Amino acid sequence: MGEGSDDEGTPRVGTHLASMMTMSEVGIDFERANAARIYDYFLGGAHNFASDRAQAATIVAANPDMPRVCRLNRDFLGRVVRWCLAAGVDQFLDLGSGVPTVGNVHEIALAARPDARVAYVDFEPVAVHHARDLTAGLDGVRVVQGDLRQPEAVLRDPGVAGLLDFDRPVAILAIAVLHFIDDDLPSIFGRYRAALAPGSVLALNHGSADQDDPVLAEAVRDIQRGYRGAATPVVLRDRAEIRELLDGFELVVPGLVDPVDWPVEQPGVEPIGAYAAVGRAPAAR
Ligand SMILES: C[S@@+](CC[C@H](N)C(=O)[O-])C[C@H]1O[C@@H](n2cnc3c(N)ncnc32)[C@H](O)[C@@H]1O
Numbered sequence: 001m002g003e004g005s006d007d008e009g010t011p012r013v014g015t016h017l018a019s020m021m022t023m024s025e026v027g028i029d030f031e032r033a034n035a036a037r038i039y040d041y042f043l044g045g046a047h048n049f050a051s052d053r054a055q056a057a058t059i060v061a062a063n064p065d066m067p068r069v070c071r072l073n074r075d076f077l078g079r080v081v082r083w084c085l086a087a088g089v090d091q092f093l094d095l096g097s098g099v100p101t102v103g104n105v106h107e108i109a110l111a112a113r114p115d116a117r118v119a120y121v122d123f124e125p126v127a128v129h130h131a132r133d134l135t136a137g138l139d140g141v142r143v144v145q146g147d148l149r150q151p152e153a154v155l156r157d158p159g160v161a162g163l164l165d166f167d168r169p170v171a172i173l174a175i176a177v178l179h180f181i182d183d184d185l186p187s188i189f190g191r192y193r194a195a196l197a198p199g200s201v202l203a204l205n206h207g208s209a210d211q212d213d214p215v216l217a218e219a220v221r222d223i224q225r226g227y228r229g230a231a232t233p234v235v236l237r238d239r240a241e242i243r244e245l246l247d248g249f250e251l252v253v254p255g256l257v258d259p260v261d262w263p264v265e266q267p268g269v270e271p272i273g274a275y276a277a278v279g280r281a282p283a284a285r
Contacts (some may be wrong), residue, residue, distance in 0.1 A: 015103075022190045027125050028125050028233060029141075030049050030050075030051060031051055032051060032231045033049075033051045033052040033054065033055030033056075033229075033230045033231065033232065034052070034124055034230060034232050035124075035177075035180045035227075035230070035231075035232035036098050036099050036122065036124035036126060036127040036184070036230040037049060037052040037099065037124070037126060037127075038052050038055055038056050038059070038227075038230065039070055039098055039099070039176065040052075040098070040101065040126075040127075041053055041056045041069055041255075042070040042071075043055060043068060043071065043074060043101045043255075044066045044101075045099055045101050047099045047127075047130055048124050055226075055227070055229070055230050058226050058238060059223060059226030059227060060226070060278070061226070062222040062223065062225050062226035063219050063222040063223045065219060065272075066223060066226070068078035068272070069223070069272045069273070069274075070176075071275075072123060072259060072260050072269070072272050073175065073176040073205065073215075073259060073272065073274070074101070074103065074176075075259075076175065076256040076259035076260070076262060077103075077105070077173065077175045077176075077275055078103045078108060079262065079263065080171075080173065080175070080262075080278060081105050081108045081109060081171075081173075082108060082112070083252075083263065083278065084171040084201055084203075085109060085112045085113060085116070087201075088169070088199075089169045089170070089171045089199070089200070089201050090109065090113045090115065090116040090117070091116070091117045091118075091164045091165065091168065091169065091170045091171065092105050092106075092109060092116070092117070092119070092170070092171050092172075092173060093119050093121065093154075093160060093164060093170055093171070093172045093173070094118065094119070094121065094173045094175075094179060095121050095148040095154070095172060095173065095174045096120045096121070096122060096148055096174060096175070096176070096177025096178075096180070097120035097121060097127065097131060097143075097173075097279045098122060098124075098127050098176075098177075099124075099127045099130055099131075100127075100130050100131050100135075101127060102123050104134070105118050105120070105143045105173065106118040106138065106140070106209060107119040108133060110138070110140065110141075114140075115140065116140055116141045117141070117163050117164055118140060118141045118142075119141075119142045119143075119144060119159055119160045119163050120124045120135075120141070120142070120143045120144065121144045121145075121146045121148060121154055121157075121160070121165055122143075122145065122146075123145060123147045125145070125150075128143055128144075128145040131143040137156050140163070141164075142159035142160070142163045142258060143159065144157045144159035144160060148174070148177070148181070148188070149181060149183050149188055151188055151191040151192050151195070152191065153190075155195050166195055166196070166197060167197055168197055169196075169197055169198070169199040169200040169201065169281075170196060170197070170200050170201075171200065171201035171202075171203060172192055172196065172200070172201065172202045172203070173203050173204075174189075174203070174204040174205075175203070175204065175205055176205060178204060178205075178206045178245070179206050179207040179208075179234050179235055179236060179237070179244075179274075180232040180233075180234065180235070180239075181232075181235065182235045185237075185245055186241075186244050186245060188252075189202070189245045189246075190247070193246075193247070193248065193249065193281065196281045197281065198281050198282060198283045199280065199281060199283075200280070201278060201279070201280055201281075202241075202246055202278075202281075203247055203276075203277070203278040203279075203281045204245060204246070204276065204277065205259045205274050205275065205277075206237055206242045206245075206274055206275055207220055207223065207224075207234060207236055207273060207274045208220065208236055208237060208239060208242060208273065208274055209221050209224075209236050209273070210236075210237075210238035210239045210275075211271075211273060213271075216271060216273050217273070219273055220236065220273035221236070221276075222280060224236055239256065239275055242256065242275045242277075243256050243275075243277070246277055246279035248282070249279030249280055249281055249282070250279060250280045250282055251277050251278070251279050251280075252277075252278040252279070252280060255277060256275050256276070256277040257275070257276060257277070258271035258272060258273070258274060258275065258276065259272060259274050259275075259276035260272060262276045262277070262278070263278075
Protein backbone atom coordinates (compact mmCIF):
# COMPACT_ATOMS: atom_id res chain seq x y z
CA MET A 1 0.00 0.00 0.00
CA GLY A 2 1.19 3.48 -0.92
CA GLU A 3 4.67 4.41 0.07
CA GLY A 4 4.84 2.10 3.04
CA SER A 5 6.27 -1.24 2.01
CA ASP A 6 6.06 -4.00 -0.51
CA ASP A 7 4.05 -7.13 0.11
CA GLU A 8 6.89 -8.72 2.04
CA GLY A 9 7.00 -5.76 4.37
CA THR A 10 10.35 -4.51 3.13
CA PRO A 11 10.55 -0.81 3.94
CA ARG A 12 10.68 1.58 1.08
CA VAL A 13 10.15 5.30 1.14
CA GLY A 14 8.04 7.42 -1.19
CA THR A 15 10.14 8.82 -3.99
CA HIS A 16 9.82 12.43 -2.88
CA LEU A 17 10.86 11.64 0.66
CA ALA A 18 13.67 9.35 -0.49
CA SER A 19 14.98 11.96 -2.87
CA MET A 20 15.25 14.47 -0.05
CA MET A 21 16.86 12.46 2.70
CA THR A 22 17.83 9.02 3.85
CA MET A 23 15.62 6.99 6.17
CA SER A 24 17.90 7.42 9.16
CA GLU A 25 18.11 11.17 8.60
CA VAL A 26 14.36 11.57 8.87
CA GLY A 27 14.27 9.23 11.87
CA ILE A 28 11.58 6.91 10.57
CA ASP A 29 11.19 3.74 12.60
CA PHE A 30 9.86 1.14 10.19
CA GLU A 31 9.97 -1.69 12.68
CA ARG A 32 7.73 -0.28 15.35
CA ALA A 33 4.15 0.75 14.69
CA ASN A 34 3.07 4.18 15.89
CA ALA A 35 -0.11 6.16 16.44
CA ALA A 36 0.28 8.46 13.43
CA ARG A 37 0.66 5.69 10.88
CA ILE A 38 -1.85 3.30 12.47
CA TYR A 39 -4.44 6.09 12.42
CA ASP A 40 -3.56 6.85 8.80
CA TYR A 41 -4.16 3.18 7.98
CA PHE A 42 -7.54 3.13 9.74
CA LEU A 43 -8.59 6.27 7.88
CA GLY A 44 -7.72 4.66 4.55
CA GLY A 45 -4.45 6.52 4.01
CA ALA A 46 -1.32 5.30 2.24
CA HIS A 47 1.40 6.54 4.62
CA ASN A 48 1.88 3.44 6.75
CA PHE A 49 4.22 0.47 6.87
CA ALA A 50 3.91 -3.29 7.37
CA SER A 51 4.53 -2.91 11.12
CA ASP A 52 1.63 -0.43 11.38
CA ARG A 53 -0.72 -2.69 9.46
CA ALA A 54 0.21 -5.68 11.60
CA GLN A 55 -0.49 -3.66 14.76
CA ALA A 56 -3.76 -2.42 13.21
CA ALA A 57 -4.76 -6.05 12.64
CA THR A 58 -4.09 -6.77 16.32
CA ILE A 59 -6.20 -3.77 17.34
CA VAL A 60 -9.08 -4.77 15.09
CA ALA A 61 -8.92 -8.34 16.38
CA ALA A 62 -9.30 -6.89 19.88
CA ASN A 63 -12.00 -4.41 18.87
CA PRO A 64 -13.48 -4.56 15.36
CA ASP A 65 -15.06 -1.13 15.90
CA MET A 66 -11.70 0.66 15.69
CA PRO A 67 -11.99 2.03 12.11
CA ARG A 68 -15.35 3.59 13.05
CA VAL A 69 -13.83 5.04 16.22
CA CYS A 70 -11.10 6.73 14.16
CA ARG A 71 -13.56 8.14 11.64
CA LEU A 72 -15.78 9.55 14.38
CA ASN A 73 -12.77 11.11 16.12
CA ARG A 74 -11.91 12.81 12.88
CA ASP A 75 -15.51 13.99 12.41
CA PHE A 76 -15.35 15.53 15.88
CA LEU A 77 -12.23 17.44 14.86
CA GLY A 78 -14.04 18.90 11.85
CA ARG A 79 -17.03 19.97 13.95
CA VAL A 80 -14.74 21.67 16.44
CA VAL A 81 -12.87 23.62 13.76
CA ARG A 82 -16.15 24.80 12.24
CA TRP A 83 -17.46 25.76 15.66
CA CYS A 84 -14.31 27.82 16.34
CA LEU A 85 -14.63 29.63 13.02
CA ALA A 86 -18.28 30.39 13.67
CA ALA A 87 -17.26 31.74 17.09
CA GLY A 88 -14.72 34.06 15.46
CA VAL A 89 -11.57 32.09 16.34
CA ASP A 90 -9.42 31.76 13.23
CA GLN A 91 -6.00 30.79 14.61
CA PHE A 92 -5.30 27.11 15.33
CA LEU A 93 -2.51 25.27 17.10
CA ASP A 94 -3.10 21.60 16.28
CA LEU A 95 -1.13 19.40 18.69
CA GLY A 96 -0.58 15.83 17.51
CA SER A 97 -1.92 16.79 14.10
CA GLY A 98 -1.19 13.43 12.44
CA VAL A 99 -0.68 12.38 8.84
CA PRO A 100 -2.78 14.65 6.61
CA THR A 101 -5.96 13.07 5.33
CA VAL A 102 -9.27 14.51 4.15
CA GLY A 103 -10.76 17.41 6.10
CA ASN A 104 -7.52 18.78 7.48
CA VAL A 105 -7.74 21.75 9.81
CA HIS A 106 -6.20 24.22 7.35
CA GLU A 107 -8.55 23.12 4.56
CA ILE A 108 -11.63 23.75 6.68
CA ALA A 109 -10.23 26.98 8.12
CA LEU A 110 -8.95 28.51 4.87
CA ALA A 111 -12.19 27.67 3.05
CA ALA A 112 -14.09 29.73 5.61
CA ARG A 113 -11.45 32.38 6.30
CA PRO A 114 -8.67 32.80 3.74
CA ASP A 115 -6.67 34.72 6.35
CA ALA A 116 -6.91 31.94 8.95
CA ARG A 117 -3.69 30.60 10.46
CA VAL A 118 -2.87 27.03 11.32
CA ALA A 119 0.24 25.67 13.04
CA TYR A 120 0.50 21.88 13.00
CA VAL A 121 2.69 20.12 15.56
CA ASP A 122 3.58 16.45 15.53
CA PHE A 123 6.66 14.51 16.58
CA GLU A 124 6.31 11.77 13.99
CA PRO A 125 8.49 12.26 10.90
CA VAL A 126 6.13 10.74 8.33
CA ALA A 127 3.27 12.93 9.57
CA VAL A 128 5.46 16.04 9.52
CA HIS A 129 6.90 15.33 6.09
CA HIS A 130 3.53 14.81 4.43
CA ALA A 131 1.98 17.79 6.17
CA ARG A 132 4.85 19.99 4.92
CA ASP A 133 4.47 18.58 1.44
CA LEU A 134 0.73 19.22 1.38
CA THR A 135 0.89 22.76 2.77
CA ALA A 136 4.02 24.04 1.01
CA GLY A 137 3.41 27.56 -0.27
CA LEU A 138 0.44 28.29 1.99
CA ASP A 139 1.23 31.53 3.84
CA GLY A 140 -1.04 30.89 6.77
CA VAL A 141 0.13 27.35 7.55
CA ARG A 142 3.25 26.02 9.29
CA VAL A 143 4.23 22.48 10.22
CA VAL A 144 6.46 22.04 13.25
CA GLN A 145 8.18 18.85 14.29
CA GLY A 146 7.81 19.04 18.04
CA ASP A 147 6.78 17.21 21.17
CA LEU A 148 3.61 18.56 22.77
CA ARG A 149 4.94 17.49 26.18
CA GLN A 150 7.26 20.51 25.94
CA PRO A 151 4.86 23.47 25.82
CA GLU A 152 7.49 26.18 26.10
CA ALA A 153 9.48 24.75 23.18
CA VAL A 154 6.32 24.37 21.10
CA LEU A 155 5.08 27.88 21.87
CA ARG A 156 8.36 29.59 21.10
CA ASP A 157 9.06 27.60 17.93
CA PRO A 158 9.20 30.09 15.01
CA GLY A 159 6.53 28.05 13.21
CA VAL A 160 4.16 28.79 16.09
CA ALA A 161 5.36 32.08 17.61
CA GLY A 162 6.00 33.59 14.17
CA LEU A 163 2.56 32.66 12.86
CA LEU A 164 0.01 32.86 15.66
CA ASP A 165 -0.82 36.07 17.52
CA PHE A 166 -1.31 35.00 21.13
CA ASP A 167 -2.70 38.44 22.00
CA ARG A 168 -5.78 37.32 20.07
CA PRO A 169 -7.83 34.14 20.59
CA VAL A 170 -6.15 30.94 19.48
CA ALA A 171 -7.74 27.48 19.40
CA ILE A 172 -5.50 24.73 20.73
CA LEU A 173 -6.64 21.36 19.42
CA ALA A 174 -5.55 18.11 21.06
CA ILE A 175 -7.65 15.52 19.26
CA ALA A 176 -7.10 11.76 19.56
CA VAL A 177 -3.61 12.33 20.94
CA LEU A 178 -3.70 12.68 24.73
CA HIS A 179 -4.32 8.98 25.38
CA PHE A 180 -0.90 8.35 23.83
CA ILE A 181 0.84 10.46 26.46
CA ASP A 182 1.99 8.97 29.74
CA ASP A 183 3.05 12.18 31.39
CA ASP A 184 1.83 14.94 33.68
CA LEU A 185 -0.90 16.27 31.40
CA PRO A 186 -2.43 18.66 33.99
CA SER A 187 0.90 20.48 34.29
CA ILE A 188 1.50 20.45 30.53
CA PHE A 189 -1.97 21.79 29.73
CA GLY A 190 -1.83 24.33 32.53
CA ARG A 191 1.13 25.82 30.71
CA TYR A 192 -0.69 25.86 27.37
CA ARG A 193 -3.80 27.43 28.94
CA ALA A 194 -1.65 30.14 30.55
CA ALA A 195 -0.43 31.23 27.10
CA LEU A 196 -3.95 31.84 25.79
CA ALA A 197 -5.78 35.18 25.56
CA PRO A 198 -9.41 35.54 26.73
CA GLY A 199 -11.83 33.95 24.28
CA SER A 200 -9.26 31.34 23.25
CA VAL A 201 -10.29 27.72 22.93
CA LEU A 202 -8.88 24.45 24.18
CA ALA A 203 -10.55 21.47 22.48
CA LEU A 204 -9.67 17.91 23.28
CA ASN A 205 -10.84 14.35 23.37
CA HIS A 206 -9.41 11.35 25.20
CA GLY A 207 -10.21 7.63 25.29
CA SER A 208 -11.60 6.46 28.61
CA ALA A 209 -12.82 3.25 30.19
CA ASP A 210 -14.67 5.34 32.79
CA GLN A 211 -18.03 4.47 31.23
CA ASP A 212 -21.44 3.66 32.70
CA ASP A 213 -21.80 0.90 30.12
CA PRO A 214 -19.46 -1.99 31.07
CA VAL A 215 -19.47 -3.30 27.50
CA LEU A 216 -18.22 0.04 26.21
CA ALA A 217 -15.62 0.21 28.99
CA GLU A 218 -14.31 -3.21 28.00
CA ALA A 219 -14.27 -2.24 24.32
CA VAL A 220 -12.01 0.71 25.21
CA ARG A 221 -9.71 -1.57 27.22
CA ASP A 222 -9.58 -3.89 24.21
CA ILE A 223 -8.27 -1.04 22.07
CA GLN A 224 -5.68 -0.30 24.74
CA ARG A 225 -4.61 -3.95 24.71
CA GLY A 226 -4.41 -3.86 20.91
CA TYR A 227 -1.84 -1.05 21.04
CA ARG A 228 0.52 -2.99 23.34
CA GLY A 229 4.00 -3.11 21.87
CA ALA A 230 3.49 -0.02 19.67
CA ALA A 231 5.82 2.95 20.00
CA THR A 232 2.79 4.83 21.34
CA PRO A 233 0.90 2.65 23.86
CA VAL A 234 -2.49 3.87 25.08
CA VAL A 235 -2.96 5.43 28.52
CA LEU A 236 -6.56 5.64 29.73
CA ARG A 237 -7.72 8.38 32.08
CA ASP A 238 -11.00 8.79 33.91
CA ARG A 239 -13.57 11.49 33.38
CA ALA A 240 -12.32 13.70 36.22
CA GLU A 241 -8.72 13.52 34.99
CA ILE A 242 -9.82 14.58 31.51
CA ARG A 243 -11.98 17.41 32.88
CA GLU A 244 -8.98 18.67 34.86
CA LEU A 245 -7.15 19.47 31.62
CA LEU A 246 -9.65 22.28 31.05
CA ASP A 247 -9.38 23.66 34.56
CA GLY A 248 -10.42 27.32 34.75
CA PHE A 249 -11.92 27.29 31.26
CA GLU A 250 -15.65 27.59 30.62
CA LEU A 251 -16.96 24.43 28.99
CA VAL A 252 -19.05 25.03 25.90
CA VAL A 253 -22.44 23.27 26.02
CA PRO A 254 -22.88 20.28 26.22
CA GLY A 255 -19.73 19.97 28.35
CA LEU A 256 -17.71 16.79 28.63
CA VAL A 257 -19.40 14.13 26.49
CA ASP A 258 -18.60 11.31 24.13
CA PRO A 259 -17.20 12.89 20.92
CA VAL A 260 -20.17 11.67 18.87
CA ASP A 261 -22.46 13.77 21.09
CA TRP A 262 -20.56 17.06 20.73
CA PRO A 263 -22.06 19.59 20.23
CA VAL A 264 -25.39 17.77 19.89
CA GLU A 265 -26.42 14.20 20.46
CA GLN A 266 -26.48 12.04 17.36
CA PRO A 267 -29.34 9.63 17.93
CA GLY A 268 -28.48 6.20 16.62
CA VAL A 269 -24.72 6.78 16.62
CA GLU A 270 -23.07 4.54 19.20
CA PRO A 271 -20.56 6.23 21.52
CA ILE A 272 -16.88 5.55 20.86
CA GLY A 273 -15.73 5.44 24.49
CA ALA A 274 -13.95 8.77 24.87
CA TYR A 275 -14.62 12.15 26.47
CA ALA A 276 -14.54 15.34 24.45
CA ALA A 277 -14.92 18.97 25.40
CA VAL A 278 -14.33 22.47 24.17
CA GLY A 279 -13.29 25.00 26.78
CA ARG A 280 -13.05 28.74 26.45
CA ALA A 281 -10.63 31.03 28.26
CA PRO A 282 -12.65 33.43 30.43
CA ALA A 283 -12.29 37.18 30.14
CA ALA A 284 -10.62 37.64 33.51
CA ARG A 285 -8.13 35.12 34.89
C1 LIG B 1 -4.32 9.32 16.35
S1 LIG B 1 -3.37 10.60 15.66
C2 LIG B 1 -4.53 11.95 15.68
C3 LIG B 1 -4.30 12.92 14.55
C4 LIG B 1 -5.23 14.12 14.52
N1 LIG B 1 -5.13 14.90 15.74
C5 LIG B 1 -6.65 13.72 14.29
O1 LIG B 1 -7.45 13.80 15.22
O2 LIG B 1 -7.01 13.35 13.17
C6 LIG B 1 -2.31 11.03 17.04
C7 LIG B 1 -1.13 11.88 16.62
O3 LIG B 1 -0.48 12.42 17.78
C8 LIG B 1 0.91 12.38 17.57
N2 LIG B 1 1.60 12.42 18.87
C9 LIG B 1 1.58 11.49 19.84
N3 LIG B 1 2.32 11.90 20.89
C10 LIG B 1 2.81 13.13 20.56
C11 LIG B 1 3.64 14.06 21.23
N4 LIG B 1 4.14 13.81 22.45
N5 LIG B 1 3.94 15.23 20.60
C12 LIG B 1 3.46 15.47 19.35
N6 LIG B 1 2.67 14.62 18.67
C13 LIG B 1 2.34 13.46 19.26
C14 LIG B 1 1.13 11.11 16.80
O4 LIG B 1 2.36 11.11 16.12
C15 LIG B 1 -0.06 11.11 15.86
O5 LIG B 1 0.22 11.74 14.67
